[in-house]
Amino acid sequence: MSSKLGPDFVAGVLINLGQQSFRYDDRLFVMPADRLWSPSSQAQVVGPAHHRPGG
Template sequence: MVETFVVNELIKQAGWAKSSIEEADFRGLRLLRDRLGSTFVGGVLLDLGQQSFRHDDRLFVMPADRLWTPLPTSW
């Protein structure tokens, strides 16, 4: 169900989808984190890249295909 939703959203937004992340892309997640304080566990920004990484305190970047692609067994 989630996979179908993500694929449909990516198709709808393909015209403006980016493969690179900019600081402004975190504006909403950062606002949410700052307002919720310690209640905020973490936020994930999905992108079209290949790497997952920590961007800032409790803010992460993850490739959208990680939602349906299993991690390699050597990980």
């Protein structure tokens, strides 16, 4: 989607049932669904690559 929208693409978030939040790629993030209801001070984003599927 980011390549299609170009500079108009600000960021994307994939909501899943996993346990960790992480940066998937430039301006793309993965976040567990339960984090929608938890305080942001508990949320931790880990770096890309080592949590990327197949990476």
